Amino acid sequence: MSILWENILITMLAFGILYWLLNKFAFGKLFAVMEQRRQLVLGQLEDAKNTKEQATIYVEEQKNALDQARKEAYEIIEQSKQSSSKQARDLLEQAKQDATRLKNEAINDIESERNKAVESLRSEIGAFSVNIASKLIEREVENNPAEQEKLVNQYLEEVGNKS
Known part of the structure; x- marks a missing residue:
């Protein structure tokens, strides 16, 4: 096998020209696109990191708000429990006060009615007593004229002493 130096030289020259052409026309644009892509990926990673941090902060805020x-x-x-207990106590106290007030009013009404009944009975008993006494005196006076004169004199003496 023999080495063909001409083929190697032509190949190297073609490779050099190809590299120079690629470098002049393609590599700049290709590397610029790759750099943009790298910047885009880095930006997306940074955004994802910020979003994750914000989400973590938001979750913590939500937990705190929920607590x-x-x-x-x-x-x-x-x-509400304390208020309802207080209301129940107040209502119970008010009911006790109302019951006590009604009881006292009833006792006063009963006492008043009792006093009226006693007074009515006294006046009726007094009237009956006077009526009975007058009937007894009438019998005594009718049967005994001396007694009648004695009663009149006694009455006149009492009236005379009062004047």
Whole structure:
């Protein structure tokens, strides 16, 4: 096998010309496109990193907001329980006061009615007593004229002493 120096020289010359042409017309544009692609990928990676950080921050904020909402809901529930307990106590106290007031009014009404009945009975008993006494005196006076004169004198003495 013999080495053909001419073929090697032509091949090297063709390769050099091809390299020079590629370098002049193709490599610049090709490397520029590759650099743009590299910059685009780096930018997308940076955006993805920022988005991930923002998402992490947002998730933490949402967790904190959810915890805060749970705490507020628990506080509202506790306040509602306390408020309803206070209202129940107030209503119970008001009912007790109303019952006591109604009881006292009923006792006063009963006492008033009792006093009226006693007064009515006294006046009726007084009237009956006067009526009975007058009938007894009438019998005594009719049967005994001396007694009648004695009663008149006694009455006149009492009236005279009062003047």
